[in-house]
Amino acid sequence: MRDKIVDAAASCFHDLGFNGCSIQDIVDKGGVPKGSFYNYFKTKEVLAVEVLALYAQGTRREMLADSSTPPVARLRGHFEFMASRYAAFGYSKGCLIGNFAAESSDHTPLIRAHLADSLARWTEAVANAIREGQEDGSIVAGLDPVGTARFLINSWEGAVVRMKIASSREPLEDYFTIAFSLLVSREKTVGTGKKPSRKTAA
DSSP states (O other): OHHHHHHHHHHHHHHHOTTTOOHHHHHHHHTOOHHHHHHHOSSHHHHHHHHHHHHHHTTTGGGGGOTTSOHHHHHHHHHHHHHHHHHTTTTOSOOHHHHHHHHHTTTOHHHHHHHHHHHHHHHHHHHHHHHHHHHHTSBOTTSOHHHHHHHHHHHHHHHHHHHHHHTSSHHHHHHHHHHHHHHBOTTSOTTTOOOOOOOOOO
């Protein structure tokens, strides 16, 4: 029953937004009695926090710490994974974290606090991968890891908004092209940590 409510809420929040989605909408979509909602969740805000936590887990942030993969490849793979999720819905559904941040952070302290923590954890994971890339020479050394991580995430969220409007991957392609061209060091081959080969004159 609890899982049905959570799944239904995730779908409703994506389709209608937090403010546009009522508890009645959630229980109707989940096919559960309204009274059952309050057996598991005190408020819609409490349910939203659980939905957001599960959504963040589904973005595979753990791949950013996978030392078996070069740092640049980890970063690109992480964002490409999220892009693949959007593609599955025809680029019509964006990032739930970004949606909530735009819609409800001003007037729901519980959600705002959760969003701040989630974004901080995401930023830390991206920043750590950037530091590793700077250590192996694959990422530009002069960049501030935390500031660059915030830039990558903020730019991504903006690209996702544009993606939803256009129902197209094109804004994401712009993101990958520009963000990674600024990030990657020209002294080493992208994602491998190896210096590019140079042919000597005959």
